[in-house]
Amino acid sequence: MAVKRISNENDMKLCVVMVGLPARGKSYISQKIVRYLSWLSIGCKCFNVGNYRRVLGVDKPKYGFFDFDNMASYHVREAALEMAFKDITEWFDGNSDSDNIDNTGHSNGSLTHSVAILDATNSTRERRDWILQRCHEHGIQPMFLESWCDDPETIAANIKDIATTSPDYEGQDECSASQDFKKRIENYKSVYSSLNTADDKSLTFVKLINISHEIVINRIETYLQSRIVFYVMNIRIRPKCIWLSRHGESIYNVEQKIGGDSSLSERGLKYAAKLRELINENVENNERLSVWTSTLCRTQQTAQYLPYEKLEWKALDELDAGVCDGMTYEEIEDVYPEDFKARDDDKYEYRYRGGESYRDVVIRLEPVIMELERQENVLIITHQAVLRCIYAYFMNVPKEESPWVSIPLHTLIKLEPRAYGTKVTLIKANIPAVSTYKEKGTSHVGESTDAEGAHNMLVNAPEMTQ
Ligand SMILES: O=P(O)(O)OC[C@H]1O[C@@](CO)(OP(=O)(O)O)[C@@H](O)[C@@H]1O
Numbered sequence: 001m002a003v004k005r006i007s008n009e010n011d012m013k014l015c016v017v018m019v020g021l022p023a024r025g026k027s028y029i030s031q032k033i034v035r036y037l038s039w040l041s042i043g044c045k046c047f048n049v050g051n052y053r054r055v056l057g058v059d060k061p062k063y064g065f066f067d068f069d070n071m072a073s074y075h076v077r078e079a080a081l082e083m084a085f086k087d088i089t090e091w092f093d094g095n096s097d098s099d100n101i102d103n104t105g106h107s108n109g110s111l112t113h114s115v116a117i118l119d120a121t122n123s124t125r126e127r128r129d130w131i132l133q134r135c136h137e138h139g140i141q142p143m144f145l146e147s148w149c150d151d152p153e154t155i156a157a158n159i160k161d162i163a164t165t166s167p168d169y170e171g172q173d174e175c176s177a178s179q180d181f182k183k184r185i186e187n188y189k190s191v192y193s194s195l196n197t198a199d200d201k202s203l204t205f206v207k208l209i210n211i212s213h214e215i216v217i218n219r220i221e222t223y224l225q226s227r228i229v230f231y232v233m234n235i236r237i238r239p240k241c242i243w244l245s246r247h248g249e250s251i252y253n254v255e256q257k258i259g260g261d262s263s264l265s266e267r268g269l270k271y272a273a274k275l276r277e278l279i280n281e282n283v284e285n286n287e288r289l290s291v292w293t294s295t296l297c298r299t300q301q302t303a304q305y306l307p308y309e310k311l312e313w314k315a316l317d318e319l320d321a322g323v324c325d326g327m328t329y330e331e332i333e334d335v336y337p338e339d340f341k342a343r344d345d346d347k348y349e350y351r352y353r354g355g356e357s358y359r360d361v362v363i364r365l366e367p368v369i370m371e372l373e374r375q376e377n378v379l380i381i382t383h384q385a386v387l388r389c390i391y392a393y394f395m396n397v398p399k400e401e402s403p404w405v406s407i408p409l410h411t412l413i414k415l416e417p418r419a420y421g422t423k424v425t426l427i428k429a430n431i432p433a434v435s436t437y438k439e440k441g442t443s444h445v446g447e448s449t450d451a452e453g454a455h456n457m458l459v460n461a462p463e464m465t466q
Pocket residue numbers: 246247250253257258259260318319321382383384385403436438
């Protein structure tokens with residue numbers, strides 16, 4: 001049974017209008033919001049004005065193009081904004097083909113289109129007034145999100161990122177690209193006006209000062225707006241790794257039973273011992289590692305040899321199988337054939353009688369995700385379904401596919417969230433274990449489709465920004 005959506009009528013068309021000089025992390029923040037809201041089943045898409053400018057033929061502009069006295073280029077930039085805004089209105093109305101232009105975020109499938117992000121500098125009041133006017137005409141709520149930053153380290157890291165990965169500088173050496181980009185920033189600085197509570201007191205806005213050092217919020221009025229504010233308040237941008245592992249093979253895994261609170265098998269205990277080695281070999285600064293487990297015996301046994309700070313989360317407990325807890329998939333098919341089929345048909349939404357659905361697990365995992373965004377150096381030892389949900393958040397896996405992701409036993413997973421995607425590496429312990437992967441349409445657990453292809457891949461890395 002489906003859980004009620006989080007958004008309400010008033011939240012149906014929200015446009016988050018990014019504001020900020022180049023190299024202030026606007027695209028990074030935009031991408032994160034898209035990923036977070038999509039994970040919560042709220043339709044969200046990013047419209048990057050730089051991509052529209054490239055569609056208009058200006059794909060390798062030099063800094064002079066961004067000179068605000070240059071009227072010819074001013075008109076191109078206005079036209080790009082017009083195009084982006086037109087796509088936003090069409091996307092809200094459900095008849096957009098903007099995917100051809102802007103490939104950010106994953107397919108929204110059947111999600112209601114609720115939040116558009118207009119990713120551009122939007123640096124002058126004049127331009128913001130134009131956007132306000134257009135939002136008003138189309139019944140769209142505008143919410144400005146400014147990233148204001150004067151931290152030289154953050155700016156230098158962003159410039160390097162852009163100089164090396166932006167399509168604007170493709171084929172150019174890093175040094176000359178960085179120099180050009182710095183001059184581009186100077187052009188924007190000459191006209192930039194920051195949001196403030198005196199001049200902009202009638203606007204809904206959030207201003208992040210040096211990412212999370214100081215946050216100014218003004219006129220946040222709806223649930224969805226406050227949710228976005230809460231999320232961006234938790235974002236950190238220092239590079240970090242997140243480590244994930246299922247518990248070692250359990251006795252229930254061997255008996256092909258689901259749920260329960262059984263202990264580890266002998267091979268599962270071997271994995272627990274091996275995990276300490278894997279951490280020592282692979283995790284830098286592991287003396288500061290924090291290990292999060294569920295409250296269930298199998299995850300705690302898996303963590304038993306790890307000499308680090310440990311935290312138990314009820315929210316990390318396995319998906320509750322309700323009346324099916326302790327049964328094998330074959331028994332479930334025999335006793336509850338309709339339920340068995342219903343789950344295969346829509347595994348994300350199906351809720352076990354007296355238990356949970358994947359959607360329920362996502363909702364209870366939100367505080368874990370929020371805390372993960374704030375932390376560095378965390379190893380999470382948890383369960384198959386829970387790991388699928390966490391993995392889906394970081395890897396931008398569409399919700400319909402997330403319950404079918406293969407998360408093999410006895411494998412340490414390293415996630416490296418980056419500005420435009422997450423890199424994943426699988427480290428195998430080479431200790432045999434049963435497979436608990438059940439293919440759609442059968443009650444047998446077969447060989448797991450070991451996600452070998454997931455090695456070192458960047459999923460859904462959208463194009464760089466302007
Ligand atoms: O959603 P499906 O594919 O059934 O996977 C979840 C199942 O995985 C299992 C193993 O079959 O998890 P785990 O052993 O990791 O705690 C079951 O307990 C759980 O019900």
